[in-house]
Amino acid sequence: MWDRNRAESYPLHRRxxxxxxxxxxxxxxxxxxxxxxxxxxxxxxxxxxxxxxWGAMGGTAMIGLxxxxxxxxxxxxxxTGDGDMLMGMGSLATIALQRPSNLSIVVLDNExxxxxxxxxxxxxxxxxxxxxxxxxxxxxAATLYDEEEFDHATPTILEGEGPLFFVIKIRAEDPPLVLxxxxxxxxxxxxxxxxxxxxxxxxxxx
Numbered sequence: 758m759w760d761r762n763r764a765e766s767y768p769l770h771r772r773x774x775x776x777x778x779x780x781x782x783x784x785x786x787x788x789x790x791x792x793x794x795x796x797x798x799x800x801x802x803x804x805x806x807x808x809x810x811w812g813a814m815g816g817t818a819m820i821g822l823x824x825x826x827x828x829x830x831x832x833x834x835x836x837t838g839d840g841d842m843l844m845g846m847g848s849l850a851t852i853a854l855q856r857p858s859n860l861s862i863v864v865l866d867n868e869x870x871x872x873x874x875x876x877x878x879x880x881x882x883x884x885x886x887x888x889x890x891x892x893x894x895x896x897x898a899a900t901l902y903d904e905e906e907f908d909h910a911t912p913t914i915l916e917g918e919g920p921l922f923f924v925i926k927i928r929a930e931d932p933p934l935v936l937x938x939x940x941x942x943x944x945x946x947x948x949x950x951x952x953x954x955x956x957x958x959x960x961x962x963x
Contacts, residue, residue: 759881759882759883761868761877761881761882763868763881764866764867764868764869764881764926764927764928764929765928765929766928767867767902767926767927767928767929768902768903768904768928769902769903769904769907769925769926769927769928770927770928771793771797771865771867771927771928771930772797772800772801772932774797774865774907774925774927775794775797775800775801775836775865776801777907777911778834778836778863778914779798779801779802779807779834780801780802782832782834782915783804783806784806784831784832785834785915786808786824786828786831786832786833786834786952787807787808787833787834787835787836788808788810788817788820788821788824788833788834788835788836788837789807789808789809789810789817789836789837789937790810790814790817790835790837790838790841791810791811791812791813791814791817791841791872792838792840792841792871792872793838793865793867793871793872794809794817794836794837794838794841795809795810795811795936796932796934796935796936796937797836797865798836799935799936799937800932800935803938805947805951806948806951806952807937807948808820808824808944808945808948809937811939811941814840814841814844814845815844815845816845816848817835817837817841817842817845818835818842818848818849818852818862819845819848819851820835821833821834821835821860821862822848822851822852822855822860825860825919826855826857828859828952829857829858829859830859831859831952832861832915832916833857833859833860833861834861834863834914834915835860835861835862835863836863836865837862837863837864837865838864838865838866838867838871839864839865839866839867839868839869839878839880839886839924840869840872840878842864842886843878843879843880843884843886846886846889849889849890849893849895849922850894852893852895852920853890853893853894853895853920854894855920856894856920857919857920858918858919858920859919860920860921861914861915861917861919861920861921861922861923862890862920862921862922862923863914863923863925864886864922864923864924864925865925865927866880866886866900866924866925866926866927867926867927867928867929867930868880868881868926868929869881869929871931875931880924885900886900886922886924887899887900887922887923887924890922891922895921897913897917897919897921897922898921898922898923899922899923900923900924900925900926901923901924901926902926907925910923
């Protein structure tokens, strides 16, 4: 029998985890999944090379894949949630097949659908996302439960040869909203300009 309330006692907090990962990584290309992961990255310090999603549930990892393939010299970090990853689970097979060495995927797993009322996701039961990733072909895929495991894995997440997949079990909690800009065109343009420069970053016809 699965304990659907176990996430309420996990020691790691989502905002602490995200801040620790990205606070000093100004050159990191970050794709943040819709909902809480986007709020978390904004709370850690909104910047131009963070692309927070306001929609496209299930597509975060694939956006990260496209970015990693198009920018093979840059490190790409996807930060998303368990609900988004469950919806886009098939993307793990494609990512493992493409094998981008510069891509890391971090799933903040509170075992809840945070944007719709904190209902339990499948990871509150028997679903093991790291095992799914490993079965798809990720050579490094793991679940982290505490600060010691997280601290040990952080250098690999940020510098190891990818593709990498880490599930970080975080406490089921509801921190205050810290929202990124809502204008999708603005988010796209600022990211492209920061990445490619003013001459290539904005297409006037877009």
